[in-house]
Amino acid sequence: MFISETYRKIASDGLWNNNIVFGQNLALCPLLAVTGTATNGLGMGLATLVVITASNGLISLTRHLIPGEIRIPIFVLLIAALVTLVDILMNAWAHELYKVLGLFIALIVTNCALLGRAEAFASKQPVKHALWDGLMMGAGFTLVLVALGAAREISASGTLFANASLLLGESFRFLEVTVIPDYKGFLLMALPPGGFIMLAFLIVGKRLIDQKLAQRKAQSILVNEAITE
Secondary structure: OHHHHHHHHHHHHHHHHOOOOOOOOOOHHHHHHHOOOHHHHHHHHHHHHHHHHHHHHHHHHOOOOOOHHHHHHHHHHHHHHHHHHHHHHHHHHOHHHHHHHOHHHHHHHHOHHHHHHHHHOHHHOOHHHHHHHHHHHHHHHHHHHHHHHHHHHHHHHOEEOOOHHHHHOHHHHHHOEEOOOOOOOOHHHHOHHHHHHHHHHHHHHHHHHHHHHHHHHHHHHHHHHHHHO
């Protein structure tokens, strides 16, 4: 029971409560730069997910061997090695997506969220918990990237996951959808200011949902107390 509760809390933190973007306000540079389309957001999110999961696992596995005085440089070195590996693999197997994302793949190294999870969680937890934390944090970040990219793409061009088959492979062609036929487009949403505007809407939406959930929880507590009395 304790283990299941632990995994549930890690999942809720990574996906919602302590989400990299909504909860920690980190990784905003790649978030706003590559989310012109949902396809780009998905590609960047999956790359980050692989790196943060692998780095969490490696750091947890070697945490007793890393001297505390030099742990941060070692964490950065491990993360940089993993990012380099992902960068090479994407260049080889998803070259078109690699060209679109460009420098932002290498800049995953500077993503404070990865180093933050390494220091705050992976270096203090068992490997299973660290891997699960990395997976959930990466999945939460990917969901925000895809949501923001989808909102901007639909607003800008009326499509969803455009060029998915070209960037991610032929097996992703089923994702390509024309949401608004004969749409003239709204250029602002494809530009950086559009990213800021749409991100603000997403943050407001999350906070409204959190408020509703808090109100329902409070009402449920009052009802239970009234029944008990």
